[in-house]
Amino acid sequence: MTAPPVRGSWQARAVRQVSALTARRLAAAAPVNACTLPFARALIDQALRTVAPALSGTTVEQVRDGRVRGEWVRGPRAGRTDAVVLYVHGGGFVAGSAAGYRGVASRLSTATGLPVFTLDYRRAPEHPYPAAPQDIDHAFRWLTGRGYAPGRILVAGDSAGGFLAADFVIDRARSGLPAPSGVVLFSPMADLSLGVATGYEGARTCGLLSAGLSRRAVTHFTPDPYELLPAPGKTLPPALIHAGDTEFFGGDALVLAQRWTATGAVCDLQIWPDQIHAFQVLPVLIPESRLAYRSAARFAAAVLEPTAAAV
Template identity: 60%
Template sequence: MTAPDRGSLRTRAARLVAEHTVKPLAAALPVNTATLPVARLAIDTAMRVVGPSLAGTSVDQVDDGAVHGEIVTGPKADRRDAMILYVHGGGFVAGSVAAYRGVASRLSTATRTPVFVSGYRLAPEHPSPCAQLDVARAYRWLLRRGFAPDRIVLAGDSAGGFLAADLALANARLGMPGQGGLVLFSPMADLGLSIAQAGGRNRDGVLSYALSAKAVAHFTSDRLELRPERGMVLPPTLIQTGGAEYFAADAIELAERLRASGTACELQVWPDQMHVFQVMPALAPEARFAFGAAGRFVTSLLESPAATAV
């Protein structure tokens, strides 16, 4: 599947407006314990407005010891033998399970599969490796619930995309069975930000080096990168990124690294799109088509002869 040659007029207008209003403000504001409560609330509220849940979506709360989140089942999501584990974005310092209910609703509907949106501890209150440990706990919780590794699809966006891919890499290094698939929306791949800076993307409507560096610094001082190694057993991967976004180079580099490791990886670059445009269908009509592409990718994995063999 190829992305359209150009973004819609609505998409381009929204990006241009945000680039000259939201982006400079976000870059100028400090990111600290005094500003984060307000920023987190503002981000969650905005996400509910630009990406509400689909009508007919059901939500089951998960609160089992250290594992917290929601199992979101979209309309017509009738598959019960598989689960998508979704790790939300937010630069490691923001984002929430409830704010991503709309994303989960659409992904669930497109894949006909329930989506478990896992909560994890945020920085700066809980720096690395707290988030990685929480995501790993959520994955093990699904295993205990009876889902085989190849019936679990890992997914995530932005910082959550980093965490989802990092889990797949950690499992592979331990020699654990591979997951059924990996779906990444605008993933971060280099927390040192050197790839994004070298990529020269500066048309994103929200993100910049200044904002990203401030957020990542609260999560870790290490220059963590996603580096798949040749011979790793990693799941087939779909990466979607916006052509105008700050982290486009991260997504492209990660796709190249995965392919070099021997992993099947499909990369889709959507022209004129901002960072994680999938979360804002009210502003980016292309989000619906992106979810459709993700749905076809996941369905092809879960319904392949190898996946359905007993």
């Protein structure tokens, strides 16, 4: 498995410092409501398209099939058809979209060689809990209906999408349903009460998120914040978790990894130095992002083709 570098690049440190002086302050002061969200959503999507443009040669197919909406993204050289990635985008439950994350899906597809289906789940506050979890479940079942066995589906997500992805996998295990092949989580949330995050030392040096902003977003998703609590004795698939040591939800990643392994499941927790929250979605700015996709690709190979990965 690709290991994080021992020190972050100067680009990563610069992005975190500049963001702390600009984006974090603006986001912390901004209200999250019906008046501001349309502008914020458009701004976030445009920013993502700028810092993570789709790779040349990427093909995109939009899907509108009943309750399932999203995009099939196939990066250059992504020729495999025997497995698939189901990607759950971040955005604090209130923002983000398949179109905005097209470049992220393109890179993940290229690294793994797999097609990526990025789900456009219903977002809060228009559609609070349990709309998003229901949409993920529908998308997973839709993929199985298209011929992908559960064990040939890799579930991935970042930030709030990482929370939703992990919550889906945990709920599926709790219900005794067949597990996906594995789960890849970039800077996942794990405790919507923010108790873990606010108690984590690295949260104070985060260059992007704050407790106030995160709490306002979570409140739109659910008035009853809950934690990811895998049940002991329930079979969970292998997990790969990435987090920065200077990000708001770094503590969430640590706690989630501990809880994952406590069930007896395999979990590879990687803490990346000097990284901003969800640095994987900033490949134009942060070179470690490319290493992170390689790490995810090696994990995918290990859980989808154990014999090949062992060579």
